[in-house]
Amino acid sequence: MIQNWLGIDRAGLRKILRGLLNRDWLLVSGKRSLTQDLNGSSEDARDQWIKDLVPGKSFVDVGGLWGTVNEKVTVAAKVGAASTTMLDITSLGRPLWQAFYERCASLGVSGCQSICANIDEPGLEKKVGQFDVVHCSGVLYHCPNPLHTLTQLARISRKYLILTSTVIPSTVSNSKGTITVPPGAALFVPYLPQDQVAILKEHWERGGVSSVIGITEQPSTWRIEDYAPWWWLFPVTTVRQLIMTVGFDVLEDCPCWEGKAHSFLARKRE
Ligand SMILES: C[S@@+](CC[C@H](N)C(=O)[O-])C[C@H]1O[C@@H](n2cnc3c(N)ncnc32)[C@H](O)[C@@H]1O
Secondary structure (H helix, E strand, C coil): CCECCCCCEHHHHHHHHHHHCCHHHHEECCCCCEEECCCCCEECHHHHHHHHHCECCEEEEECCCCCCCCCCHHHHHHCCECEEEEEECCCCCCHHHHHHHHHHHHCCCCCCEEEECCCCCCCHHHHHCCEEEEEEECCHHHCCCHHHHHHHHHHHEEEEEEEEEEECCCEEEECCEEEECCCCCCEECCCCCHHHHHHHHHHHHHCCCCCCECCCECCCCCCCCCCCCCCEEECHHHHHHHHHHCCEEEEEEEEEHHHCEEEEEEEECC
């Protein structure tokens, strides 16, 4: 980790400066999460965290496969990770793995370990071991038992967790009505009353998200082993509480996906 003469690492320095400046000034909207770096370049804040933390460290991306381009294995490899691993529930040999391998090859990245596993499965840490830095984006709200999932992420993390989840405002208000989510609460999506689903549907569709299993379309039955639906909708503060509860301190956080998601950099409490 890069440290300056004050003994503050880059992540710490950015946090102090963001506190001094209006942090909205640092945020730039775009297709993906963008943060104006201190040196003036625009990039995904998580990439900067990875640049700061990952050189010489082991790195795993949990649930990085879908969509291919949001994976962070190649970012970690390019900044000098000691080892990289992709862990995803998708069976090895499925086209998503092939697309990932092709992306790695096109970016000159090799040597990534591939693991097919369910983050929630018992004994995961014995099967896969621990990693210095665990990255997990776009998974938490797909998990029926998010506190268990975060506990599993903590079990396989030796030190850092970079977590991104979709989030909702604590008050969602539109032509269909208003939902208020008090501090510490979250919305459990299965079998929500129709009028509440209508408010959420309008919220996500206005945000340009038109296909959300559980909200814009309903599964025929909700099955606890099904990770395709959105099971939970969290305000930012509740995600922070969950991360803290499984033994991490949140070092930095920032909105991404134009505020529809939020990223956290967290370090295991000693
Ligand atoms: C919505 S995609 C997120 C992809 C990418 N990380 C991103 O942020 O855009 C969810 C990914 O997590 C994987 N996944 C879903 N449930 C999982 C689980 N229980 N354990 C491991 N991976 C899971 C899916 O196969 C998929 O690749």
